[in-house]
Structures are given as structure tokens and as C-alpha cells.
């Protein structure tokens with residue numbers, strides 16, 4: 001061990017477990033790539049102001065959890081706590097919305113940073129795969145995203161997740177609700193900080209985890225009862241489209257998200273095997289975000305799924321992913337001549353797309369065979385001086401234990417045909 005450890009709230013992804021993370025990212029991305037979403041990558045840091053304006057000045061993410069710093073050049077930057085503001089910023093900067101092809105559909109995968117109190121499922125560095133559909137107000141787009149996330153989770157074999165769905169209204173009906181909620185909250189017995197929150201961001205109070213607060217919130221006005229006709233009709237259409245697609249969901253009138261940019265459709269994917277950090281993914285519509293960061297009106301919708309928590313959910317359900325063997329053939333040379341010959345064989349196998357590895361370092365047969373076993377390879381190719389003198393190598397089937405001599409010039413073709 002070195003003097004150093006991974007920083008608090010972070011962990012390293014190392015083999016063999018790291019293969020699961022790659023598989024999860026691939027599985028989430030696959031339905032997106034199949035549905036017209038193009039890949040986008042943005043910097044790991046952005047101007048602090050982008051998140052302050054986008055995610056919301058009064059959110060926990062911005063006030064408590066952001067890794068913000070000033071550069072030597074005097075720029076105020078922050079490690080990205082989420083992807084939506086960055087992706088929209090990048091799309092606007094590249095004028096993707098002016099190319100005449102709306103919505104602009106983008107997907108991304110990367111690391112995000114929040115200075116949170118670490119616990120199982122909650123880290124300071126975590127990984128998301130996300131999707132944003134920018135520039136269209138169409139309930140089918142909201143439905144598409146929910147259906148694709150459901151498809152991604154199901155393709156991984158997850159079953160015990162639920163989709164919570166709500167509408168947060170728009171700039172017409174939400175202010176009316178906000179005022180009604182504020183009136184209600186002012187009549188409660190709340191501490192000063194919570195009262196202040198009720199003033200600035202009353203919807204967040206609904207999300208308070210404390211029992212004594214939740215008890216008082218029974219009977220709080222619900223946004224559902226305040227939605228304007230347009231929001232109601234929009235939400236009903238989203239619900240019908242997801243239902244018709246065979247995706248089940250639960251209406252959750254109290255679902256509030258931790259980011260301020262949401263309007264209308266909001267949803268969360270929760271997994272029941274994860275304890276308190278149960279949200280494996282979340283998203284919704286953010287029709288006002290573009291204007292909040294200085295762009296034109298671009299109604300949009302998106303989600304991000306947490307890779308770390310998805311892996312935990314798989315473990316909680318006991319799902320083992322069918323990962324392709326990382327090595328199919330392992331070569332064990334005995335002596336210098338065999339080393340040259342088998343190194344050539346391994347290189348050729350690799351060029352032909354066969355996953356192959358080699359016993360490096362001067363090892364005896366016993367040590368090398370141990371490596372071959374650990375590699376998980378189906379076949380081992382062993383060659384010593386005597387074999388090569390006869391023009392052959394030994395091909396061992398690691399499953400059956402059977403071993404045959406194969407001509408040096410035939411070994412690549414033989415392995416390819418056995419593995420196909």
C-alpha cells in the first residue's frame with residue numbers, strides 16, 4: 001500500500017468489478033443510440049455561474065455540494081455536479097438548435113462531483129449516463145425517454161425498480177400553487193431554517209426527510225390540484241403513452257426533485273433494495289432552462305441514471321451480468337524460441353479479433369498455467385523446444401482438460417474455428 005488513499009467519498013473501479021460498470025454504461029447507452037441520440041462530451045468543469053443559474057441558487061447542490069474554486073487566472077469554476085446545464089450550454093454554443101432539426105437528441109456518460117456526506121450509494125465522485133432531448137414540447141418525447149430508461153434497466157435484468165411520475169406544472173400554474181403552499185407552510189410549527197426554505201423554495205420542504213416535518217405536511221396542498229388545463233392535458237398524454245408502451249409507473253404527487261429547472265413532467269426511478277439512497281435515476285422536463293442561461297426558449301426533457309447505484313441495484317437483486325470472457329486464449333511459452341513463436345501467434349489472434357493473452361516474465365510451467373487459469377481463457381497454447389522441433393504446439397481445452405498437438409501453422413485457424 002502507498003501512503004495515499006482514494007479521497008473520502010470516492011472509490012476506484014478495478015478489475016474484475018470494473019467490467020460491470022462498463023457493461024452497465026453500455027446497456028444504458030444502447031437504447032439511446034438506437035433512438036436517434038448522438039453522443040456528446042463536455043468538460044468536467046464549467047463556470048460556477050452556469051450551475052448557479054441552471055440548477056438553482058437555493059438548491060443543496062449549489063449552496064452546499066459544489067466543488068467550486070478560483071483558478072490562478074481568476075476564473076470561478078466548479079466541477080460539474082450534473083450534466084444537463086453543461087449539455088444545454090454546449091448545444092447552444094454550437095448552435096445545434098439552429099440546424100433546423102429539433103429536437104436535438106444527445107446522450108452522455110461521465111463523472112460528476114458533489115460534496116455530499118458519503119454513505120453507501122452516495123459518493124462525492126459518481127458516474128451517470130444521461131440523455132437530453134432539446135427543443136421540442138411533445139409528450140411523446142417525455143414518454144420516449146421514460147420508456148428507454150425502463151428498457152435499459154430491463155435489458156440489464158433489473159426487476160425491483162419503480163417509476164415515480166409527477167408534473168410540476170409550468171410558469172402559469174406553479175406560482176399559484178407555490179403561494180398556496182407557502183400559506184400552508186407558514187401555519188406550521190417549523191424551525192427557522194425550514195421557514196426560510198419555505199420562503200425561497202417551498203416545494204423543497206415537501207422533500208424534508210424528518211418525521212416531525214412529514215407529519216405536519218399531511219394535508220399540504222398538492223400541485224396536482226393546481227395544474228392548469230394545458231399542463232393537465234400534457235401530463236395525461238404522457239401517462240397514456242407510457243401505459244400503452246406497457247411500462248408501469250406510480251403517480252407520486254409529492255415527487256420533488258433536487259434541481260430547480262424542472263417544469264411539467266418529472267420522474268424518478270427508485271430501487272427497493274438500496275435503502276435510503278434509493279433513486280437510481282431521475283429526470284424531467286426543463287422548459288425554462290435555456291432562457292435561464294441566456295439562450296432562446298427551448299423546451300426540453302431528459303434524464304440521468306446513476307451508474308454506481310445501478311450496479312448496487314444489480315447486486316441487491318443478485319443479477320449477474322453475462323460478461324464476455326476477457327481472454328479466450330492464453331499462450332504459455334517454454335523457452336526463448338517458443339516465446340518468439342507464441343508471441344507471433346498471440347499477435348495474429350488479436351489482429352483477427354480473438355481475445356488473447358500471453359505469459360510474460362520468465363515463469364516456470366506451473367506459474368504460467370496458474371496465470372492461464374486465472375485469465376479465464378477457454379484455451380491454452382503451450383509450446384516447448386521439443387514441440388517446436390516437431391513443428392507443433394500443444395492446445396489445451398481448459399474446460400475438458402483435453403490436450404492435442406496442432407501444427408504451428410494451423411494453430412490460429414484451429415482456434416478461430418473452435419471459438420466461432
Ligand code: HAM
Pocket residue numbers: 081082083084114116121122123124125126127128130131132258259279280281282283284285286301302303304305306307308309
Ligand atoms: P439527479 O437526480 O441529481 O439528476 O441525479 C441522477 C442520478 O445520479 C441519481 O438518481 C443517482 O442515481 C445518481 N447520483 C446523484 N448523486 C449521486 C451521488 N452523490 N452518488 C451516487 N450517485 C448519485 C440529475 O443529475 C439531472 N441532471 C438529471 C436530468 C437530466 N434531468 C434532466 N435531464
